[in-house]
Amino acid sequence: MKMTLRYFGPTDPIPLQHIRQIAGVKGVVSTLYDTTPGEVWERSAIRTLKNSIEEAGLELSGIESVNVHDTIKIGCPGHRDMYIENYIKSLEALGEEGVQLVCYNFMPVFDWTRSDLAKMREDGATVLSYEQAKIDAVDPEKLFESINENSNGLVLPGWEPERMEQIKQLFLMYQGVDNEKLFQNLVYFLKAIMPVCNKYDIKMAIHQDDPSWSVFGLPRIISSGDNLVRMLEAVDDPHNGVTLCTGSLSSNPNNDVCEIIPRLKGRIYFAHVRNIRQYGNGNFDEAAHLSADGSLDMFKIMKTLYDSGFDGVIRPDHGRAVWGEGGMPGYGLYDRAMGASYLNGIWESLEKIFPRK
Numbered sequence: 386m387k388m389t390l391r392y393f394g395p396t397d398p399i400p401l402q403h404i405r406q407i408a409g410v411k412g413v414v415s416t417l418y419d420t421t422p423g424e425v426w427e428r429s430a431i432r433t434l435k436n437s438i439e440e441a442g443l444e445l446s447g448i449e450s451v452n453v454h455d456t457i458k459i460g461c462p463g464h465r466d467m468y469i470e471n472y473i474k475s476l477e478a479l480g481e482e483g484v485q486l487v488c489y490n491f492m493p494v495f496d497w498t499r500s501d502l503a504k505m506r507e508d509g510a511t512v513l514s515y516e517q518a519k520i521d522a523v524d525p526e527k528l529f530e531s532i533n534e535n536s537n538g539l540v541l542p543g544w545e546p547e548r549m550e551q552i553k554q555l556f557l558m559y560q561g562v563d564n565e566k567l568f569q570n571l572v573y574f575l576k577a578i579m580p581v582c583n584k585y586d587i588k589m590a591i592h593q594d595d596p597s598w599s600v601f602g603l604p605r606i607i608s609s610g611d612n613l614v615r616m617l618e619a620v621d622d623p624h625n626g627v628t629l630c631t632g633s634l635s636s637n638p639n640n641d642v643c644e645i646i647p648r649l650k651g652r653i654y655f656a657h658v659r660n661i662r663q664y665g666n667g668n669f670d671e672a673a674h675l676s677a678d679g680s681l682d683m684f685k686i687m688k689t690l691y692d693s694g695f696d697g698v699i700r701p702d703h704g705r706a707v708w709g710e711g712g713m714p715g716y717g718l719y720d721r722a723m724g725a726s727y728l729n730g731i732w733e734s735l736e737k738i739f740p741r742k
């Protein structure tokens with residue numbers, strides 16, 4: 386298992402040197418922040434990112450994310466093949482630079498969705514939160530605006546302001562794309578990229594939909610154990626794998642992460658491990674990583690991962706904003722550092738109590 390943190394590139398308010406000081410964190414996952422989805426990645430840009438991380442004594446453990454252009458998700462004839470070609474070229478560049486883990490998602494229009502980026506808790510910390518009634522009441526374009534206005538001046542991953550312009554048009558383009566069509570478009574995409582992944586031994590790791598249900602009437606297909614298994618079986622190649630996101634999956638209390646892990650055929654290559662407080666009826670708050678702070682049994686989740694033979698890249702996920710830290714909602718240093726240490730502690734106990742043969 387390799388413990389990492391997410392790093393937002395040269396403009397990240399958290400310097401790599403601080404990340405390095407978290408004992409047990411070996412690397413970071415990052416991306417090229419000055420590219421837009423669909424653009425071909427240059428080897429030189431990847432190398433620059435990699436070098437800057439290595440100079441700080443860390444490694445680039447994977448890419449989060451190489452985003453998939455919406456025409457691929459929609460299945461626009463002609464356009465999607467061109468964007469798939471571009472994606473393959475980016476994977477080639479990554480492979481040439483020795484990167485072998487790529488996280489991506491297949492959520493239409495929006496990446497993760499929340500109704501509040503700084504909900505005040507009883508302990509004075511703030512967290513990201515989701516309230517279904519608030520989402521139902523909001524115009525998607527306004528949500529885009531409010532996320533950007535409330536992100537402390539930082540660009541949140543998946544909510545790049547330049548995408549705001551396209552929102553209305555994208556909604557129109559998704560008309561007629563139901564879950565089944567979206568799934569077939571994912572399969573088409575995966576089949577096309579498997580040869581380059583095989584050539585460079587790149588593991589593709591799909592992130593779950595967050596939350597695990599349809600928002601704004603858009604289709605969602607990576608939201609349960611059954612559809613993860615279906616996706617793995619549809620393209621039965623070891624390079625077609627999963628980013629297990631405990632928080633996203635558990636947004637739906639019917640998803641039992643510990644029941645799902647053993648069903649994923651050993652193809653979890655990346656894990657985002659965080660806790661949430663489930664309130665039922667579609668509402669949840671994010672929480673500290675500690676089991677006692679939320680609804681999830683983090684020890685059981687880590688043990689199930691351990692027992693499944695997991696040996697991939699892992700990271701703590703969104704943290705609370707604590708000790709007066711501003712910065713990017715969910716991605717401050719302090720609570721993620723506490724999360725990494727806590728998860729490392731659980732893992733050390735597992736290794737000592739249940740040594741692997």
Ligand code: DNO
Nearest residue numbers: 450488489490496542543592
């Ligand atoms: C949110 C993240 C997501 C994730 C993408 C993967 O904080 O977990 O933005 O990186 O969905 O493509």
